Amino acid sequence: xxxxxxxxxxxxxxxxxxxxxxxxxxxxxxxxxxxxxxxxxxxxxxxxxxxxxxxxxxxxxxxxxxxxxxxxxxxxxxxxxxxxxxxxxxxxxxxxxxxxxxxxxxxxxxxxxxxxxxxxxxxxxxxxxxxxxxx
Numbered sequence: 056x057x058x059x060x061x062x063x064x065x066x067x068x069x070x071x072x073x074x075x076x077x078x079x080x081x082x083x084x085x086x087x088x089x090x091x092x093x094x095x096x097x098x099x100x101x102x103x104x105x106x107x108x109x110x111x112x113x114x115x116x117x118x119x120x121x122x123x124x125x126x127x128x129x130x131x132x133x134x135x136x137x138x139x140x141x142x143x144x145x146x147x148x149x150x151x152x153x154x155x156x157x158x159x160x161x162x163x164x165x166x167x168x169x170x171x172x173x174x175x176x177x178x179x180x181x182x183x184x185x186x187x188x189x190x
Contacts, residue, residue, distance in 0.1 A: 057188050058130055060164060071148060072166045076130045078188035084122045088135065088182040089114035090174065098178040104136070104143060108150025109157070111183040116158055119187060126158065128187040132166040135182045139170025147181070 057080035060073035067074075091099045091107035092114070100106030115132075119125055136143060147168075155162050164185075174182050 057128055057190050058164070071151070072132075072163050074165060076165050078130045080128075080188040080190045082189040084119070084124050084128070084185075084187040084189060086115060086118045086122075086185045086187070088133075088184040089118060090176070090179045090182050098176065101178050102180075104146040104180050105150040105153070107180045108147050108183075109153040111181055112151060112154030112162060113157060115183050115185050116154075119185065122187065122189070124187045124189055126160050126162050126164070128189055129162075129164045129185050130188050131186045132162075132164055133184045134166060134168045135171045135174065135184075136168065137171055137174060137180050139168070150181075 057078060059077040059079075061075040061077060062068045062073050063075060089111050091110035093099055099110050116126060119128065134147070136147065151162055174180075
């Protein structure tokens with residue numbers, strides 16, 4: 056396998072992601088940030104962070120598939136959430152869990168969560184970007 060996920064001793068085990076990914080492939084895949092839109096660029100789940108998160112992750116899966124990759128190949132995720140507050144975590148986790156269930160896979164690579172003032176469209180509450188590694 057190209058990606059090995061690790062939680063090194065001395066760092067906390069977070070549960071929803073791993074602290075480190077070790078990549079051994081030779082082809083890097085960089086995805087543009089994915090927002091909650093369909094193929095026609097229509098925003099889905101307006102005002103619903105969990106629904107938008109789910110759709111973002113499903114769009115990441117679609118983009119990965121276009122490069123011949125899956126979430127198993129993802130070395131790093133970055134998640135941007137508008138007006139982040141810790142109280143939003145259950146909604147974010149619910150969206151990730153729903154996407155994981157829909158895709159039939161655990162989504163747990165290392166990740167960074169960033170609170171931002173706004174995204175490209177005021178209707179978008181979350182954006183997810185990924186870096187994957189292939190052999």
